[in-house]
Amino acid sequence: MDVPRQSTSDKKDKVMFTIRRTTNNEKGLFAQRDYRRGSILFSLKGGVEYEFATGDTIEVDYDIHVDHQWGKYLSHAANPNVVIVDYFVIACKDIEEGDLICSYFPQHETTLDGSLDNNYFNTVSVTLDEEGDFYIGAPA
Numbered sequence: 385m386d387v388p389r390q391s392t393s394d395k396k397d398k399v400m401f402t403i404r405r406t407t408n409n410e411k412g413l414f415a416q417r418d419y420r421r422g423s424i425l426f427s428l429k430g431g432v433e434y435e436f437a438t439g440d441t442i443e444v445d446y447d448i449h450v451d452h453q454w455g456k457y458l459s460h461a462a463n464p465n466v467v468i469v470d471y472f473v474i475a476c477k478d479i480e481e482g483d484l485i486c487s488y489f490p491q492h493e494t495t496l497d498g499s500l501d502n503n504y505f506n507t508v509s510v511t512l513d514e515e516g517d518f519y520i521g522a523p524a
Contacts, residue, residue: 415480415485419475
């Protein structure tokens with residue numbers, strides 16, 4: 385079954401993302417243009433904030449979970465192409481048009497409404513080095 389595609393755009397009316405089915409038949413967020421490593425793809429500001437996690441929210445701080453029109457469609461990957469820093473979704477590697485936007489959920493979630501339950505969630509950090517490279521891993 386083919387699902388109609390939803391497109392989102394920025395203020396300049398350029399399509400930035402398309403929401404469509406992934407290979408595992410879930411909805412995902414796909415880039416509709418190229419993004420360079422270090423680029424801010426979008427801000428989660430303006431989304432609905434909750435004090436608890438749901439299947440559609442992204443945790444930006446303890447007890448602050450944001451339901452955002454694009455953020456809810458981020459996919460999970462062990463080798464992500466974006467990181468969440470405060471309210472910002474930032475490219476941690478170059479993203480090409482058509483790529484699925486993926487984050488590493490343990491980097492920004494302490495609970496996921498029971499869908500993932502792992503003590504590692506509270507130990508993951510994001511580091512940006514002097515060259516602009518992102519590292520995701522346990523703090524030293």
